[in-house]
Amino acid sequence: MSNTKKSILIISSANPLEGPGGLAIDLYLALSQVGADVDLLTKFPVAGHPEYLYVKERDTFWDKIANRIRYTLLRQKRDYYFFYKKEIHPPVPSQKVLAKITKPYDIVCVIFWQGLLSFKTIEAIYDKLKCTITFHCVDYSPMSGGCHFTGTCERYQSGCGACPGIGSNNEHDFTAWNVRYRKKVYDKVKPILFCNNYMHQFFQKSLLLKDAKTVISWPIINTELFRPLNRRPLMQKNKIDENKDFIVFFGCQNLNDERKGMKLLIEALNVFSKQLSDEQRKKVLLMAAGNNFSTIDQMLPFDSKDFGFVDSATLPELYSMADVFVCPSVNDAGPMMVNQALCCGTPVVGFEMGACLQAVKGQGTGYCAALKDVDDLANGIAWMHNLTQTERNEMRTHCRDFAIKHHSYMACANLLLDTIENNKTQ
Numbered sequence: 001m002s003n004t005k006k007s008i009l010i011i012s013s014a015n016p017l018e019g020p021g022g023l024a025i026d027l028y029l030a031l032s033q034v035g036a037d038v039d040l041l042t043k044f045p046v047a048g049h050p051e052y053l054y055v056k057e058r059d060t061f062w063d064k065i066a067n068r069i070r071y072t073l074l075r076q077k078r079d080y081y082f083f084y085k086k087e088i089h090p091p092v093p094s095q096k097v098l099a100k101i102t103k104p105y106d107i108v109c110v111i112f113w114q115g116l117l118s119f120k121t122i123e124a125i126y127d128k129l130k131c132t133i134t135f136h137c138v139d140y141s142p143m144s145g146g147c148h149f150t151g152t153c154e155r156y157q158s159g160c161g162a163c164p165g166i167g168s169n170n171e172h173d174f175t176a177w178n179v180r181y182r183k184k185v186y187d188k189v190k191p192i193l194f195c196n197n198y199m200h201q202f203f204q205k206s207l208l209l210k211d212a213k214t215v216i217s218w219p220i221i222n223t224e225l226f227r228p229l230n231r232r233p234l235m236q237k238n239k240i241d242e243n244k245d246f247i248v249f250f251g252c253q254n255l256n257d258e259r260k261g262m263k264l265l266i267e268a269l270n271v272f273s274k275q276l277s278d279e280q281r282k283k284v285l286l287m288a289a290g291n292n293f294s295t296i297d298q299m300l301p302f303d304s305k306d307f308g309f310v311d312s313a314t315l316p317e318l319y320s321m322a323d324v325f326v327c328p329s330v331n332d333a334g335p336m337m338v339n340q341a342l343c344c345g346t347p348v349v350g351f352e353m354g355a356c357l358q359a360v361k362g363q364g365t366g367y368c369a370a371l372k373d374v375d376d377l378a379n380g381i382a383w384m385h386n387l388t389q390t391e392r393n394e395m396r397t398h399c400r401d402f403a404i405k406h407h408s409y410m411a412c413a414n415l416l417l418d419t420i421e422n423n424k425t426q
Contacts, residue, residue: 006036006417009105011097013043013116016052019253020138020336022312024111026220027136030409034417041100043092043116053100055092055116067091080147080165081139083114086174087146087181090118097121098128105129107420110191111136114148119178119185126189132420136217137195139333143206145175145182149259149331150202159207179208186212192423194416197358199333215419218358219339220412223404225312226343228396229320240305240321244285246385248302249322249346251289251310252335255296260335261328261351264374266299268328271378272385273301284385287318319344323392324384329353330372343403345396349380359406365399 008031014021016028024040031038041053059067076082084091097117108125110117110133126133139148145160147153153164161176162169186208194217195203203209235242248269252260273281286304288296293306307318315337319325325341327350338348338355348366350356351373361368367380387395405411 006031006106007104008036008038008107008109009101010038010040010109010111011042011113011117012040012111013114014112015044016040016042016046017048019312020334021112023136023138023220023336026222026409027109027111027412029222030220030413031416033409034413036413036417039105041097055096055100074166076147076165077167080151080153081114081149082146082165083148084118084146087119087178087185090121091115092117092121094121094124098124101125101128105131107131108133109136109416110134112138114141119182122189122191123185132423133189133191134416134420135191135193137193137199137203137333140199140202142193143203143209145178147175151331154205156202157205157207182208192419194419196333196355198354213423215415216358217415218406218412219334219336219355220409221336221339221343221403221407223343223408226316226319226340226403228345228400229316231321234317234321238305238317238321240285243283244303245283247285247287247322248324248326248381249287249289249318249341250326250328251287251307251318251337252329253290253309255288255290255292259329259331261330261372262296264330264351264372264377265326265328266296267374268326268377268381270301271375272381275378275382276385287322289315289318315340316344319346322346324349324366324381326350326377326381327356328377329356339403339407342399343407345400345403347384347392347395347399349377349384351377359402363402364395365402366395 010024010027012024016022016024028038028040039053043055045054046052074082135142140150141148144150144156147165159176159179161171161173163173163175193212193214197216200214200216203214255262284302286300286302289307289310291309297304319341325346325348327338332354334355338359341348342365348360351371352368353371356368360366367383369376369380
């Protein structure tokens with residue numbers, strides 16, 4: 001890593017105090033710890049953090065009306081998630097974003113941009129600063145004509161158009177126009193894209209990204225917050241029966257989100273349940289985090305405990321109580337919960353999808369089941385259940401060591417800065 005102190009601006013539209021938005025604060029702290037001069041720019045003020053820059057105080061009444069009209073006119077289908085139509089009409093005017101950038105920077109790191117930026121804004125930032133720009137990819141948006149999740153669509157490989165996300169048969173619709181616009185910006189700005197190896201497979205096939213610089217990376221996590229905690233007092237605190245000797249944790253923001261695969265998890269749990277004796281079944285406990293648990297609780301074959309929406313400060317307690325975190329996502333670039341679980345020393349069982357392909361498959365940190373294969377997911381849960389206590393402890397230690405190596409502040413900050421330094425010398 002270069003010893004030259006870097007001036008870095010992180011831009012993220014998501015609230016950094018909620019869910020995945022915390023990536024911005026983690027990157028901010030990591031880069032600060034290695035000696036960089038870092039600013040964070042968000043869409044709205046962040047409570048308790050006057051040091052963070054922000055673009056606007058709040059959405060006005062007319063902003064909310066405009067957003068509603070924008071989404072209505074898109075007529076998008078579920079699972080694609082467009083946030084605006086044409087790249088030349090960003091959600092927030094580029095001038096308002098530029099007005100908040102009042103000093104030079106060596107690097108601009110863009111994390112979440114929905115609701116704030118478009119490629120027009122990216123180009124405007126580059127024109128003003130003439131610096132290195134990095135995208136820290138949390139979904140598929142950088143490779144498409146506007147959608148953040150591509151589903152089964154492969155139009156991104158040929159430049160979009162005839163977009164199924166908006167029910168279009170026109171090969172020259174606005175998604176194709178966006179690809180052409182974005183390509184000009186990519187060629188000019190030459191951003192560096194950081195992504196996990198799952199997304200990298202898609203990026204390599206994208207017409208838009210065929211000449212782009214992509215780097216396989218790991219999500220940055222506060223491994224001092226997400227760490228193993230003493231299980232027994234946590235079980236007492238949460239009034240969990242100490243006779244429960246196999247605790248399965250699962251969760252996401254919305255348990256009804258089809259991308260998260262909860263229906264398949266329920267099927268797998270029922271398959272697993274049938275493999276157990278009545279006595280074994282009584283010793284299994286399911287812990288759930290997320291909204292809408294009431295819609296699935298009656299379908300679960302084991303005793304369960306609903307924790308509802310859980311903030312980042314509480315999640316390590318749940319991971320630490322669990323013997324396994326199960327991730328049934330079927331269309332997901334992440335989720336971050338896979339990586340957080342490993343930081344807490346908790347093995348993961350999940351489908352061959354997203355983060356599991358990088359952090360679980362072949363890593364000795366859990367079990368990767370064939371995508372959407374309910375029986376195989378059940379096999380993974382059963383495999384974890386059948387491990388001896390010694391084997392479970394050994395795996396927990398390995399999960400924690402693996403996570404420190406890849407997810408710690410130092411590891412991720414050095415990867416970012418070393419990549420940029422090496423890119424300049426090539």
